[in-house]
Amino acid sequence: MPGEEPHDTGWNGVEYVSTWLQATLRVETTWKTTDHVLGDLLEFEWTHGGRTFSYDLGGKFQGSDVDGQGFAAEVKNYSGLSDLSKHYRDFLAKCYVATLRDPRRFSHYLWVSWIPLPPSSWREYRTAEKVREAVLHDDNRLRVFGSDDLETSQGLLDLTCLGTVAERIWMVTVNDREMNLVPTPEQRALMEAGRILTPLAGRF
Amino acid sequence: MAVETEFRAGLEAAGAEPTVERRIKAVKLAVAQQVAHLNNGASVTGTGFFNHRYEPDMVINFQGGDCRTVYIRLTSDPLRLVAEYPKADDTPMVVPITDFATHHHDQPGWRDLTSLAHESGGWVADPSALDTLREGAVNQPTTQLLSSALVSGGVGVDDERSVRNLTTNVEEGFAAAGKVESHAVEATIGVLGDSLNASEFGRFARMLRAIWVGSGGDTDKFPAPDRFDRLSPDDINYLIATISTGSPEFWRTVGRGFNGSLLPALSTPSITSDAFQHVVAGALPTLTSKAVKARLDSQPSLFNTSEPFWTVEDSCLAVRGSGWSCLLAAKTLSELPATPKKVRQQTQPREYGITPEIGEARLAKAGAKLVSATYVDGVWRRTADPLLDSPSDSRTLGELNLDNDNTRITTLTVSAPEVSNLSVHYDTLVATGQTSASYPTAPLLRVAIPLLIDLSVRDTTGLRSLLAFDPPRTEDRQPTLFDD
Numbered sequence: 246m247p248g249e250e251p252h253d254t255g256w257n258g259v260e261y262v263s264t265w266l267q268a269t270l271r272v273e274t275t276w277k278t279t280d281h282v283l284g285d286l287l288e289f290e291w292t293h294g295g296r297t298f299s300y301d302l303g304g305k306f307q308g309s310d311v312d313g314q315g316f317a318a319e320v321k322n323y324s325g326l327s328d329l330s331k332h333y334r335d336f337l338a339k340c341y342v343a344t345l346r347d348p349r350r351f352s353h354y355l356w357v358s359w360i361p362l363p364p365s366s367w368r369e370y371r372t373a374e375k376v377r378e379a380v381l382h383d384d385n386r387l388r389v390f391g392s393d394d395l396e397t398s399q400g401l402l403d404l405t406c407l408g409t410v411a412e413r414i415w416m417v418t419v420n421d422r423e424m425n426l427v428p429t430p431e432q433r434a435l436m437e438a439g440r441i442l443t444p445l446a447g448r449f
Numbered sequence: 450m451a452v453e454t455e456f457r458a459g460l461e462a463a464g465a466e467p468t469v470e471r472r473i474k475a476v477k478l479a480v481a482q483q484v485a486h487l488n489n490g491a492s493v494t495g496t497g498f499f500n501h502r503y504e505p506d507m508v509i510n511f512q513g514g515d516c517r518t519v520y521i522r523l524t525s526d527p528l529r530l531v532a533e534y535p536k537a538d539d540t541p542m543v544v545p546i547t548d549f550a551t552h553h554h555d556q557p558g559w560r561d562l563t564s565l566a567h568e569s570g571g572w573v574a575d576p577s578a579l580d581t582l583r584e585g586a587v588n589q590p591t592t593q594l595l596s597s598a599l600v601s602g603g604v605g606v607d608d609e610r611s612v613r614n615l616t617t618n619v620e621e622g623f624a625a626a627g628k629v630e631s632h633a634v635e636a637t638i639g640v641l642g643d644s645l646n647a648s649e650f651g652r653f654a655r656m657l658r659a660i661w662v663g664s665g666g667d668t669d670k671f672p673a674p675d676r677f678d679r680l681s682p683d684d685i686n687y688l689i690a691t692i693s694t695g696s697p698e699f700w701r702t703v704g705r706g707f708n709g710s711l712l713p714a715l716s717t718p719s720i721t722s723d724a725f726q727h728v729v730a731g732a733l734p735t736l737t738s739k740a741v742k743a744r745l746d747s748q749p750s751l752f753n754t755s756e757p758f759w760t761v762e763d764s765c766l767a768v769r770g771s772g773w774s775c776l777l778a779a780k781t782l783s784e785l786p787a788t789p790k791k792v793r794q795q796t797q798p799r800e801y802g803i804t805p806e807i808g809e810a811r812l813a814k815a816g817a818k819l820v821s822a823t824y825v826d827g828v829w830r831r832t833a834d835p836l837l838d839s840p841s842d843s844r845t846l847g848e849l850n851l852d853n854d855n856t857r858i859t860t861l862t863v864s865a866p867e868v869s870n871l872s873v874h875y876d877t878l879v880a881t882g883q884t885s886a887s888y889p890t891a892p893l894l895r896v897a898i899p900l901l902i903d904l905s906v907r908d909t910t911g912l913r914s915l916l917a918f919d920p921p922r923t924e925d926r927q928p929t930l931f932d933d
Contacts, residue, residue, distance in 0.1 A: 260532050263502075267503055267504075268502070268503060270503075273497055273498050274499035274501060275500065275501075276500055279526075281464070281524065281547050282460070282463050282472050282476055282523055282546060283469060283473075283500075305469065307497065433503065443495050444492070444493075445477060445493045445495040446478070446481035446482045446484070446492070446493040
């Protein structure tokens with residue numbers, strides 16, 4: 246099963262994001278690709294070619310208008326620009342395929358990185374056009390549409406899905422001080438006092 | 450390969466559910482049921498969180514009001530468990546839903562995980578550890594007790610192998626306590642000290658001490674005698690609530706190590722349990738009492754069809770039979786419920802007193818020697834003083850010439866082995882000795898109950914087994930209803 250392991254470079258980033266999201270008190274659960282029982286829900290098969298991809302992190306929000314909604318996150322803990330744009334393009338293609346395969350599994354796709362994407366086209370990153378560009382890119386056409394031909398692939402585009410994916414994208418840029426902006430243990434204790442408990446198992 | 454158990458089947462089935470929500474629900478239910486099985490007195494409530502660093506998946510609520518948080522983890526990799534260790538400031542139980550690797554001690558992070566668990570007072574137990582405890586607890590009361598103690602206050606990291614070592618050690622320790630062998634008991638105390646928090650460890654040690662003492666061991670020779678006290682009523686309540694597999698002998702041994710005067714302080718669930726009967730039986734040989742008060746039910750009771758049994762009434766240890774009960778005062782008469790003044794004033798000796806014939810019959814049943822009798826004859830009262838000077842062992846009420854039909858005896862003073870000069874007062878239905886007298890409870894009841902109450906055949910048979918535990922046999926003793 247693919248995924249970040251503790252000895253992998255990216256693992257610290259995934260672990261950090263997982264902890265940070267939970268510390269915000271707005272997340273009921275998170276899980277990783279390597280986790281039992283839930284890990285496989287982060288995995289999808291490309292539309293063509295039989296290969297699979299997976300997200301780094303899955304989870305569920307709690308509270309306000311996103312209450313109970315699932316999310317999948319791609320975490321890029323890079324300190325330099327590297328090939329971040331290429332990774333983002335792949336991320337969009339993955340979100341397109343994941344939405345086609347199971348539109349209800351994840352209502353949100355989080356792109357989490359330590360450095361932002363190039364700001365010159367910042368307004369375009371979360372548009373249907375950007376998703377269209379991504380899935381029609383040379384790197385993705387074959388595995389998304391089963392054809393290397395651009396025109397053929399364009400004819401197979403699901404325009405609704407492009408829009409849906411664009412709406413579901415979150416772009417989150419974090420830094421190592423993010424944990425200073427979560428509730429303190431004292432604040433958390435106050436909120437925990439109102440914790441709602443439901444019976445799970447009685448006396449045996 | 451791990452044996453398929455209900456717990457594993459539940460976890461396995463969770464992975465086959467189609468949605469995140471259903472998988473989470475299935476995992477939580479499997480873990481909650483496993484935890485509740487391992488701690489007989491626990492109920493488990495769930496939170497809205499899952500696999501969270503800050504919020505538990507569930508909370509175990511123990512009898513007595515204590516609770517413990519449970520954090521489910523979807524990995525058994527020690528390094529990841531360290532990273533994902535609960536951050537809340539409590540003493541968590543962490544349940545990875547897969548087993549640790551066979552050679553986990555060599556894995557990176559194992560040492561850190563163990564340290565973290567000990568430092569936080571947390572207990573990390575994989576499915577193999579929990580299943581091993583559950584399997585062992587089916588027939589073995591000490592493992593049942595250990596399971597509960599670990600769920601409540603386990604510390605450290607456990608898998609199947611470590612749990613097997615622990616259960617074996619505890620069983621050996623309890624067996625050794627029963628044989629008064631200090632070396633093995635000391636070893637068990639050492640192991641338990643590393644595996645349980647102070648509260649659970651203390652209870653376990655007191656339990657071992659109780660068995661040690663109950664098996665004839667000298668208190669001063671119990672390992673670290675200054676550290677451990679006697680079992681408290683709370684301990685007994687916990688044991689009775691926790692252990693469903695204890696044999697009568699097990700409970701009698703516990704009773705032998707318990708301060709019997711504290712029996713009335715036990716909780717209602719404990720008092721109404723089967724184990725209570727055996728605990729009292731164990732405590733009985735060392736139990737002493739000041740007085741007995743009989744009470745006759747004014748209305749048919751729910752217990753009318755039962756054989757006599759031990760219970761607690763009005764904060765007094767009591768024997769209850771068909772339509773009656775006899776309450777014991779441990780140290781002072783004031784422990785007994787008072788007879789209402791109104792009732793005493795309105796009741797005439799003719800009503801509460803017994804006839805000489807009945808007195809004769811009761812004396813015979815009690816196997817007691819008559820010392821003196823106070824009786825009323827019409828409007829006057831006299832004491833059968835001449836009897837006190839008589840050397841005869843065969844004095845009877847008949848020899849007192851109490852042949853008047855109107856004669857009613859109001860007080861009988863009798864003696865029997867271990868029970869000298871016991872006065873049975875029929876106005877209050879209280880049997881007591883002289884001011885400072887205190888009696889071994891079983892002999893006292895053997896004498897007092899037949900003198901206070903007209904017993905049915907069922908009562909007589911039942912009392913025989915209830916009170917004939919280790920009956921003293923001396924040449925001086927007369928045959929009684931308790932002898933075959």
